[in-house]
Amino acid sequence: MSAGDLLLRVEGLRISIPTDDGVAQILDHVDLRIPRGRIVGVVGESGCGKSTLARAVLGILPRAARVDAGRIVFEGEDLLALDQRELTRRIRGKEIGFIPQDPFLALNPTFKVGTQLLEIMRWHAPDGGDGGGGRRGAHRARLLDLLRAVQIADPEAALDRYPHQFSGGQRQRLLIAGALACRPRLVIADEPTTALDVTTQLQILRLLRDLANRFGLSMLFVTHDFGVVAQLCDDVMVMYAGQSVEGGGTAEILERPRHPYTQLLLACHPDRAQDLAGIPGTVASPLAPPPGCRFHPRCPSARPDCAVARPATVVDAGGHAVGCVLYHAGAVPAARPS
Amino acid sequence: MLRFVLRRVLLVLPVLFGLLVLTFVLVRVVPNDPSAALAGQNATPQQIAEIRAKYGFDQPLIVQFGIYLRQVAQADLGTSIQSGRPVARDILQRLPATLELTFAALFLGAGLGVPLGVLAAVRHNTWLDHALRFFTVGGVAIASFWFAIMLQLLFSMQLDLLPLRGRLGTAMAPPAQWTGLLLLDSLLAWRLDAFVDAVRHLALPAVTLSLGAMATITRFTRSGVLETLEKEYVLYEIAAGYPRWLLVAVYVLRNSVVATITQIGLLFGALLAGAVVVESIYDWPGIGSYAVAAIFTSDYKAILAVTLLVGVVYSIVNILVDLIHGLVDRRVAAEL
Numbered sequence: 001m002s003a004g005d006l007l008l009r010v011e012g013l014r015i016s017i018p019t020d021d022g023v024a025q026i027l028d029h030v031d032l033r034i035p036r037g038r039i040v041g042v043v044g045e046s047g048c049g050k051s052t053l054a055r056a057v058l059g060i061l062p063r064a065a066r067v068d069a070g071r072i073v074f075e076g077e078d079l080l081a082l083d084q085r086e087l088t089r090r091i092r093g094k095e096i097g098f099i100p101q102d103p104f105l106a107l108n109p110t111f112k113v114g115t116q117l118l119e120i121m122r123w124h125a126p127d128g129g130d131g132g133g134g135r136r137g138a139h140r141a142r143l144l145d146l147l148r149a150v151q152i153a154d155p156e157a158a159l160d161r162y163p164h165q166f167s168g169g170q171r172q173r174l175l176i177a178g179a180l181a182c183r184p185r186l187v188i189a190d191e192p193t194t195a196l197d198v199t200t201q202l203q204i205l206r207l208l209r210d211l212a213n214r215f216g217l218s219m220l221f222v223t224h225d226f227g228v229v230a231q232l233c234d235d236v237m238v239m240y241a242g243q244s245v246e247g248g249g250t251a252e253i254l255e256r257p258r259h260p261y262t263q264l265l266l267a268c269h270p271d272r273a274q275d276l277a278g279i280p281g282t283v284a285s286p287l288a289p290p291p292g293c294r295f296h297p298r299c300p301s302a303r304p305d306c307a308v309a310r311p312a313t314v315v316d317a318g319g320h321a322v323g324c325v326l327y328h329a330g331a332v333p334a335a336r337p338s
Numbered sequence: 339m340l341r342f343v344l345r346r347v348l349l350v351l352p353v354l355f356g357l358l359v360l361t362f363v364l365v366r367v368v369p370n371d372p373s374a375a376l377a378g379q380n381a382t383p384q385q386i387a388e389i390r391a392k393y394g395f396d397q398p399l400i401v402q403f404g405i406y407l408r409q410v411a412q413a414d415l416g417t418s419i420q421s422g423r424p425v426a427r428d429i430l431q432r433l434p435a436t437l438e439l440t441f442a443a444l445f446l447g448a449g450l451g452v453p454l455g456v457l458a459a460v461r462h463n464t465w466l467d468h469a470l471r472f473f474t475v476g477g478v479a480i481a482s483f484w485f486a487i488m489l490q491l492l493f494s495m496q497l498d499l500l501p502l503r504g505r506l507g508t509a510m511a512p513p514a515q516w517t518g519l520l521l522l523d524s525l526l527a528w529r530l531d532a533f534v535d536a537v538r539h540l541a542l543p544a545v546t547l548s549l550g551a552m553a554t555i556t557r558f559t560r561s562g563v564l565e566t567l568e569k570e571y572v573l574y575e576i577a578a579g580y581p582r583w584l585l586v587a588v589y590v591l592r593n594s595v596v597a598t599i600t601q602i603g604l605l606f607g608a609l610l611a612g613a614v615v616v617e618s619i620y621d622w623p624g625i626g627s628y629a630v631a632a633i634f635t636s637d638y639k640a641i642l643a644v645t646l647l648v649g650v651v652y653s654i655v656n657i658l659v660d661l662i663h664g665l666v667d668r669r670v671a672a673e674l
Contacts, residue, residue: 058577084582093579100577105570110592110667120578162668178578 006073007186007218008034008057013070015049015056024286026052028242028294029310030070031321032220034186034235039212039219041233041250043226045265045283049242050222051101054190057220058098059087075185094124097179099189103171103196107163114159117143117178124182146177149214150207169200173207180215187219193228205232226269230254238262241284241294243310248320258322261295293324301326339664339671343657350653354646358410361645362403365638372636376419406642415646416639420632425643429625433647434518435505436617436624440609442544447551448602452595454552455559459594460586462564470556477553482612486546486619493542501539503621510535543620547612551605558601562594569593596667603659607652 010032017024027049034040042050055061057072059079072079079091092098100106108116121139140159147155150173163171172192179187189208193201209232212219221233229236229250237247238259246259257263264279281298284290290297296306305325314328315321373390374381381389390396394405409416415425458470494502505520506512513520513527521540524532566572567590575585610626617626625644632640664671 055577060573060577088576088579088581091579092577098574098577100570100574102570106574108571108575108589108593109669111589116575119580119584123581124579164669164672175574 005035006033007036007075008032008220009071009073010053010057011071011073013053013056013072014068015052015061015065016068017062017065019287022287025289026065026242026286027056028289030239030242030244031247031313032237032244033247034218034220036185036218037216038234039217039221039232041221041223041229041236042239043223043229043236043265044239046224047283048239049286050224050239051190052242053239054188054220054222057188058092058096059084060092092124093120093184094182095185097182097184097187099172099175099179099187099192101191101194103168103175103192106175107171109163112160112162113166113174114140114143117159117174117181120178121181143177143181146180147174149180149211150174150177152177167200168196169203172196172200172204176204176207176211180211180217185218187217188222189219190222191224192221194224208232226254226266238265241289242286243294244323245295246320246322246324248318252318252320256320258320258327259295259324260299260301260326264300339661343661346657346660350650350657353653354649357645357649358407358642359403361642362406362638363399365636365641366399366402368636372419372638406639410646415643418632418637418640420635420637420640425640428628428640429643429647431518432623432625432628435520435622436610436613436626438519438521438540439543439547439617439622439624440606440613442540443547443551443609443612444602444606446544446548447555447605448598450548451552451555452559452591452598455556455598456563456586456591456594458556458560459563459567467560470560474553474557477549477556480549482546482550483615483619485549486542486616489542489546490619500541505536505539505623506532507535507539543616543622546620547609547616550612551602551609554601554605555598558598559594562597563590566590566594592666596663599659599662599666603656606655607648610648610652 010030013027013030014025015027017026030049030053032040032042032053042053044050052061052065056067057074057079059082061067067080070080074091074095079087082091107113118136118139121143122136125139125142143159144155147158152158152170152173158166158174166174176192179189192208193204196204205228208219208221211217212232221229223229233250235248236250236253238245238253238261240261246253246257246262253262254266257266261279268278279298284294284297290307292305292307292309293299293311296302299306303325311323311325311328313321313323373386373393373395376393377386377389394402397405406416413426415429417423418425418428421428454470458467461467490502493500501507510532513524513529513532516523516526520536521533524530524536563586572585572590575589580589613622613624614626614629616622617624618630621627625647629641629644631637632644
């Protein structure tokens with residue numbers, strides 16, 4: 001895959017945050033590639049750094065967080081080199097749309113929905129080419145089109161209503177419209193269905209898939225659910241305790257998971273598990289991460305050299321990348337758990 | 339909404355009744371006899387006794403209170419011992435001066451307190467925040483009578499910039515009286531000279547009275563903004579590319595001022611109480627100085643009337659505050 005096809009490239013990203021108990025290494029060498037026009041899922045357990053990765057791309061990390069190493073290259077430009085003002089002016093809302101995790105908390109309760117969504121467009125929407133005077137009208141018209149696209153009933157009336165007058169699913173639809181308002185090149189969705197009930201989750205996923213097809217969206221989709229990945233994502237990147245451990249096409253990863261963590265995670269999924277399988281132990285603490293591969297204390301295939309250094313990433317001809325010593329040259333391929 | 343207002347007004351009535359009972363008891367329990375004051379300095383004991391009988395002071399306290407309540411219910415606040423005129427007329431004449439002073443203090447307090455609070459929150463834990471905290475603690479702690487005298491010493495006596503006392507210079511002809519609010523009246527009559535003079539007289543009393551309110555509003559706004567900045571929707575708005583200044587000045591502030599608005603309603607009571615002290619020091623002809631004079635002369639009808647009025651004004655302001663609250667946050671309006 002040539003670099004020209006890549007919309008977003010995260011390389012060796014390391015982020016730490018000082019806490020009262022010491023410095024937490026919340027991201028440790030994360031790699032991610034989002035080719036143009038594809039939906040890339042980032043999957044892992046809670047606390048593995050998925051949301052931190054999404055926020056790092058937008059530059060909305062907690063104030064104390066430090067980027068220790070790595071690059072976030074978006075359209076050939078390193079986003080980490082931009083200050084907050086530049087990010088606000090050129091990137092957020094304009095080039096990168098954001099769909100937040102909890103639609104119940106993400107809308108400002110004291111402003112009309114229309115006001116909030118039009119505010120994004122007021123600062124970031126490209127001119128409709130109507131000569132400036134009708135800008136507001138053009139924004140409103142586009143927003144109404146988008147609200148129809150996300151299947152909000154009676155969009156005109158919706159603009160004048162307040163967030164508490166909508167259900168969770170409707171609010172998430174409004175936020176999706178907000179993310180798409182300024183025709184962004186990339187949409188970042190941070191577990192957009194986690195806060196919703198199951199039937200609504202399904203509707204939102206279908207909607208996102210339809211919109212992605214219709215508008216040719218490129219998307220970074222954060223989730224903890226491999227089932228969602230299977231339904232929506234073209235590619236997937238698996239994270240464990242702040243490290244990216246495996247990545248590739250969704251079908252490939254689901255069929256032939258290589259990293260022991262991915263294999264166990266897939267085995268945990270209720271659809272696949274023979275009985276209630278689990279992964280022994282708990283996720284490594286970012287305050288005192290185990291040396292080397294952070295998964296080795298829980299890994300059934302762990303070897304002495306796992307604790308020595310973070311395993312280099314091996315990529316095969318099909319683009320399937322895995323960071324595990326089992327796949328280093330000369331290693332004996334691991335047996336898949338049955 | 340109408341139902342809400344009606345319900346609140348009905349709830350005010352028992353509060354006012356309680357206020358009257360308390361004040362009546364407090365005023366009459368103090369061992370001084372209004373009859374003696376009424377009869378004058380050279381009255382014989384017999385004359386005093388006659389007056390006592392005439393005004394019903396020889397009746398049990400509860401009967402006296404009953405008589406007073408019936409008068410109040412008929413909108414008769416009685417006659418002032420001090421001035422010999424109906425208390426209602428005295429108060430109506432003096433109320434605009436107090437309203438002008440308290441509202442000036444309130445606008446000053448909110449107009450400076452809200453921006454300062456936002457500033458302190460945005461510059462959280464910087465030297466500016468610490469300096470403002472020092473100022474707010476001081477603002478609440480400083481006694482207004484001391485602050486008033488310091489201002490008078492500096493601006494009137496030393497620098498001779500502002501007048502020492504009163505509402506209007508003695509040489510200044512007052513503008514035609516429409517509302518009793520001098521600033522408004524002088525503008526309505528297009529008397530700019532009177533307007534400037536009135537502002538100069540208002541400056542020191544208003545600053546004195548506003549200091550505590552400003553400090554409190556600054557603190558409440560600061561903590562409100564800090565709390566709102568932590569909200570999930572603010573993170574979303576940053577991610578959605580809202581400019582920083584717009585985010586803070588509009589989208590965060592509206593969610594933060596809810597606590598401040600409630601506080602302003604409560605502060606209004608403190609302002610009216612503070613006006614009593616401030617008016618006395620600056621010789622401001624409002625109901626505060628009237629109340630002080632009434633207390634010194636045991637003019638109990640005047641004391642009761644002022645107390646009642648302050649209670650009514652305070653209740654009205656707080657009903658208004660709740661309505662404004664509903665305007666700012668529509669979720670509250672749905673519950674009104």
